[in-house]
Amino acid sequence: MAEVRGANTWREELASLVEDTGIIYAEETTGFPSLPPFNAEKSTAMAAAVAESDHENEVVEPPETLKEQVKGFLKSWCEMVLELGIGCRDILQQTVVTEDSFIVQKLGGPVAKVSSRLRFLNEFLPEDRDPVHVWPVIFFVFILALSALNLNGGHDGLAPPMKKVIVHPPSASRIQLPDSRHLAYREIGVPADKARFSLIAPHSFLSSRLAGIPGVTTSLLEEFGVRLITYDLPGFGESDPHPSRNLNSSAFDMLHLADAVGVNDKFWVLGYSSGSMHAWAALRHVSHKIAGAAMVAPMINPYEPSLTKEEMKSIWGESLPRRKLMYYLARRLPKLLSFFYRRNFLSGKHGRIEKWMSVSLGRRDEILIEGATFEDFWHRDIEESIRQGNTKPFIEEAVLQVSNWGFSFADLQVQRKCYKNGIFPWLKSLYSQAECELAGFLGPIHIWQGMDDQAVPQGMIDHISRVLPGATMHKLPNEGHFSFFFFCDECHRQIFSTLFGIPQGPLDQATDEGEILSGREMEEESLATDSTKN
Numbered sequence: 001m002a003e004v005r006g007a008n009t010w011r012e013e014l015a016s017l018v019e020d021t022g023i024i025y026a027e028e029t030t031g032f033p034s035l036p037p038f039n040a041e042k043s044t045a046m047a048a049a050v051a052e053s054d055h056e057n058e059v060v061e062p063p064e065t066l067k068e069q070v071k072g073f074l075k076s077w078c079e080m081v082l083e084l085g086i087g088c089r090d091i092l093q094q095t096v097v098t099e100d101s102f103i104v105q106k107l108g109g110p111v112a113k114v115s116s117r118l119r120f121l122n123e124f125l126p127e128d129r130d131p132v133h134v135w136p137v138i139f140f141v142f143i144l145a146l147s148a149l150n151l152n153g154g155h156d157g158l159a160p161p162m163k164k165v166i167v168h169p170p171s172a173s174r175i176q177l178p179d180s181r182h183l184a185y186r187e188i189g190v191p192a193d194k195a196r197f198s199l200i201a202p203h204s205f206l207s208s209r210l211a212g213i214p215g216v217t218t219s220l221l222e223e224f225g226v227r228l229i230t231y232d233l234p235g236f237g238e239s240d241p242h243p244s245r246n247l248n249s250s251a252f253d254m255l256h257l258a259d260a261v262g263v264n265d266k267f268w269v270l271g272y273s274s275g276s277m278h279a280w281a282a283l284r285h286v287s288h289k290i291a292g293a294a295m296v297a298p299m300i301n302p303y304e305p306s307l308t309k310e311e312m313k314s315i316w317g318e319s320l321p322r323r324k325l326m327y328y329l330a331r332r333l334p335k336l337l338s339f340f341y342r343r344n345f346l347s348g349k350h351g352r353i354e355k356w357m358s359v360s361l362g363r364r365d366e367i368l369i370e371g372a373t374f375e376d377f378w379h380r381d382i383e384e385s386i387r388q389g390n391t392k393p394f395i396e397e398a399v400l401q402v403s404n405w406g407f408s409f410a411d412l413q414v415q416r417k418c419y420k421n422g423i424f425p426w427l428k429s430l431y432s433q434a435e436c437e438l439a440g441f442l443g444p445i446h447i448w449q450g451m452d453d454q455a456v457p458q459g460m461i462d463h464i465s466r467v468l469p470g471a472t473m474h475k476l477p478n479e480g481h482f483s484f485f486f487f488c489d490e491c492h493r494q495i496f497s498t499l500f501g502i503p504q505g506p507l508d509q510a511t512d513e514g515e516i517l518s519g520r521e522m523e524e525e526s527l528a529t530d531s532t533k534n
Contacts, residue, residue: 163349163350163379164348164349164350165348165349165350165382165383165386166383167383167387168380168383168384168387170238172184172185172186172209172232172237172238173185173186173187174238174239175256175257175260175261177253177256178256181234181239181240181241181242182238182239182240183231183232183234183239183240183253183256183257184209184231184232184237184238184239185209185229185230185231185232185257185261186209186210186212186229186230186231187227187228187229187230187261188212188216188218188221188228189218189221189222189226189227189228190221190222190225190226190227190506191227192227192261192262192263193507194225194506194507194508195225195226195227195506195507196224196225196226196500196504196505196506196507197224197225197226197227197267197268197291197499197500198226198227198229198258198263198265198267198268199226199227199228199229199267199268199269199270200229200230200231200254200257200258200263200267200268200269200270201213201228201229201230201269201270201271201272201275202230202231202233202250202254202269202271202275202278202279203230203231203232203233203236203272203275203385204272204273204274204275204276205273205274205275205357205394205397205398205401206345206356206357206382206385206394207236207275207381207385208232208236208237208381208384208385208387209230209231209232209237209384210230210237210380210381210384211230211272211381212228212230213228213270213485213492214377214485214486214487215373215377215486215487215488215489215492216228216492217489217492220489220492220493220496222505222506223503223505224496224500224503224504224505225500225503225504225505225506225507226496226500229257229258229261229263231253231254231257232384233250233278233393233397234253234393234396235388235390235392235393235394235396236385236387236388236393237384237385237387237388238387241388241390241392241393242396245396245400246400246406247277247278247280247281247285247400247405247406248281248285248406250278250281250282251278251281251282251284251285251286252285252286254269254278254282254286255282255286255289258289265291266289266290266291267289267290267291268290268291268292268293268294268499269282269283269290269292269293269294270293270294270295270296271293271294271295271296271298272295272296272297272298272485273296273297273298273299273455273456273481274299274397274401276295276296276297276298276299277299277300277301277400277401277405279293279295279298280298280405280409280412281405281407283412283441283445284406284407284411284412284441287440287441287442287443290441290443291443292443292444292445292446292499293441293443293444293445293446294446294448294495294498294499295445295446295447295448296447296448296449296484296485296495297448297449297450297453297455297456297481297484297485298447298449298456298460298464299401299456299460300409300460300463300464301401301402301403301404301405302315302316302319302327302401302402302460303327303331303402304408304463305408306408306409306410306463306467307459307463308463308466310459310462311459311460311462311463311466312459313459314457314458314459314462315457315459315460316457317457318454318457318458318459319457320359320360323359326340326398327402330395330398330399330401330402331399331402331403334395334398334399335395337391337394337395337398338391338395341391341394341395342391344356345382345385345386346386346389346391350379350382353369353378354369357455359454359455359481360454360455361454361480361481361482362450362452362453362454362478362479362480362481362483363452363478363480364452364478364479364480364483365452365454365480365481365482365483367483368480368482368483368486368487369482373487374482374486374487377486377487408467409463409464409467409468410467411439411440412440412441412445412468413440413467413468413469413470414438414439414440414441414442414470415438415439415440416437416438416439417437417438417439444472444499445468445470445471445472446471446472446474446495446498446499447461447464447471447472447473447474448474448476448484448485448495449461449473449474449475449476450476450478450479450480450481450483450484451475451476451477451478451479452477452478452479452480453479453480453481454480454481455481456481461473474498
């Protein structure tokens, strides 16, 4: 045992491995090391040193800024609004939109009917999207976009100031139609008793009787002996609106106007742009009074059933997105057009023609509209067109273009029709041609179309040429939608020379009138003979 005690104990071995800690171990019998005596001054100093070290290492955070406070407040507010919205949605789902609620019972049927009509819009959505979730998002984004456009439009300092629309005193001559409506008109050129030719021109969309042939000179009209008559469509300018107008009523308005102003002979009709649909209607419904037709940049119904796939692709592929939207709204949701019209040409201020008409312009058109002459004419024509401040006639005009016209261009093509209903007419037709007659429009049709026209798609012209092969097409290189028809003396002379031949001036004697009448009859007779042979 002595040998073992003489050896180093485990405490001594441990003390040899570490530094001296100042701890004095007692005898083995105690079992625990003895603690050093407590020194209060030393402990206080150590605590102060530790506190000072912690104070030095402590990171001082800057005070919260106002921006961070507002950001935090808005974040909390949005979270509260979101929770409130979720709660309101749950309440509505549990109380309002249940099958036995009063609102569902009253509005369920109409809402389902409207939804079924608008269901075709889902075809434009991706297949993996739920329409119930997508359409509210689209509607919300649409509202935000309109708000942004409104704000940007109101604070655009770079845009030139827009002129305000001026209301002018009435200046039109008016006639009373058989249904008691009044139709405003204007005539220039030679007087009725000296006119060799009478030319009636319905105006296009967003125009008036003041347009006619823009910039045509009185001297040119007198040189060819032309009496030019223009009129305001129902609801435009100073003409009374029509309660339920269509292209048939439009044609007979033109006929009544011709009778009222003393056009006793056949007259020529001139249609420009969208106003050509009223000229087409006259060729169909009152063809017995029409001597011939001149169409400049004519437009047709883009939904015409007889259009080929290539023609439809050209029409819809070359149209601007905004114009496609106007076509769609006019055909499906015409009442929404009022919103766009109120923001554009019925806003009380003038604007750019390409924006209001939803068209792009070629090079010559851009040069033309920048001139002061065109601008003055355009502003005055617009002011007269929107005189009544009502969107209804403009909506009617837009709807007419995309609706069923009641006839097709094939009905205007000259063709031989024989009536053989029944056995007796059939037996009679074996020995006589008395029951056969020519149908369609027998007079000449001339069409002028600019090859740089960005407003009339090529597909429309291709369709007219295909369905009416007898019409004479005059293709105009480098001309646009406006450049050939507006303020172009050479162009106007070219049109008159093509329609009326060599200028002979106004009538001087009654014998001149008789010669002209016989000449027209001979021309119509030759056309009828050629059609019969074909």
